Amino acid sequence: MDLYLDAKTAVVTGASQGIGRAIAKQLAAEGVTVFATARNRELLDSLKQEITRAGGKQPLLFTQDLAAAAGSEQIAAAAQEQLGQVDILVNNAGKSNPLHPLAPEADWQQSMVLDFYRVRQLTEALLPHFMERKEGVILNLCSGYELKNLNASAVAKAAVVSWSKALASELGPAGIRVNCLQPGLIDTDNIRPFFPGRERQLFAEREIPLGDFGSPEDMANMAAFLVSPRARYMTGTVAVVDGGLRRYPF
Numbered sequence: 444m445d446l447y448l449d450a451k452t453a454v455v456t457g458a459s460q461g462i463g464r465a466i467a468k469q470l471a472a473e474g475v476t477v478f479a480t481a482r483n484r485e486l487l488d489s490l491k492q493e494i495t496r497a498g499g500k501q502p503l504l505f506t507q508d509l510a511a512a513a514g515s516e517q518i519a520a521a522a523q524e525q526l527g528q529v530d531i532l533v534n535n536a537g538k539s540n541p542l543h544p545l546a547p548e549a550d551w552q553q554s555m556v557l558d559f560y561r562v563r564q565l566t567e568a569l570l571p572h573f574m575e576r577k578e579g580v581i582l583n584l585c586s587g588y589e590l591k592n593l594n595a596s597a598v599a600k601a602a603v604v605s606w607s608k609a610l611a612s613e614l615g616p617a618g619i620r621v622n623c624l625q626p627g628l629i630d631t632d633n634i635r636p637f638f639p640g641r642e643r644q645l646f647a648e649r650e651i652p653l654g655d656f657g658s659p660e661d662m663a664n665m666a667a668f669l670v671s672p673r674a675r676y677m678t679g680t681v682a683v684v685d686g687g688l689r690r691y692p693f
């Protein structure tokens with residue numbers, strides 16, 4: 444299926460590894476010029492090599508700590524300067540942050556800043572550009588939010604979902620779509636430390652109807668569809684890619 448993404452441009456945060464890297468690769472393969480940003484320059488360089496080797500569209504790289512005070516403004520300014528026009532924003536950067544119920548304030552702040560405030564601020568920095576053109580697509584990576592254990596990132600991502608839904612309804616008339624993409628358990632560095640040894644397999648057999656963790660490419664396939672014109676009638680939704688992990692009590 445042609446996703447009609449050829450010649451589009453996209454900003455992808457957290458593109459150095461995991462889900463963001465897979466999204467950057469998938470979009471580049473579809474002919475998108477990707478503005479790939481993260482902190483780890485070596486990984487971004489290797490992403491560029493990988494994309495080039497696979498015959499994808501050459502990405503632009505930008506090394507930036509998103510959590511830094513002006514992190515989102517720096518990314519938005521550089522992306523607009525280097526891409527000219529920005530068609531798509533994928534807010535993917537984030538970090539799992541399991542916390543004790545009485546964790547210090549600073550630990551909560553860390554997740555709220557990276558996983559919610561910077562997502563909102565980067566979006567807001569690009570919004571005038573989208574609004575002027577009456578066109579733009581925003582995809583926010585979120586997370587499961589009904590978790591057994593406290594995780595500050597999941598709490599921040601719940602805010603992302605609530606904000607995204609309201610934003611979608613505000614911006615629909617301006618031609619701008621906003622959606623969320625919710626992973627279940629995807630095999631990345633973010634998750635691996637929590638399931639050492641055989642625990643991943645045992646957990647997957649017990650809890651995931653499709654029997655294993657997902658891959659970053661499973662997420663990238665859905666991401667590419669959601670940001671494409673093929674999803675033109677989708678906004679304000681949360682697409683779940685989780686092998687059936689999310690279940691209801693009845």
Ligand SMILES: NC(=O)c1ccc[n+]([C@@H]2O[C@H](COP(=O)([O-])OP(=O)(O)OC[C@H]3O[C@@H](n4cnc5c(N)ncnc54)[C@H](OP(=O)(O)O)[C@@H]3O)[C@@H](O)[C@H]2O)c1
Pocket residue numbers: 456457458459460461462463464480481482483484486507508509510511535536537538539557584585586587596626627628629630631632633634
């Ligand atoms: N994997 C899962 O099962 C899962 C489940 C629920 C939600 N998620 C969400 O999905 C998204 C991607 O997760 P992932 O599993 O792919 O994680 P990952 O493999 O750990 O990758 C996270 C990405 O975010 C970037 N990042 C982290 N902190 C940053 C900072 N301060 N400034 C700039 N970039 C930063 C990292 O790049 P650098 O280190 O190079 O900066 C990296 O590229 C996250 O938002 C995560 O919360 C994932």
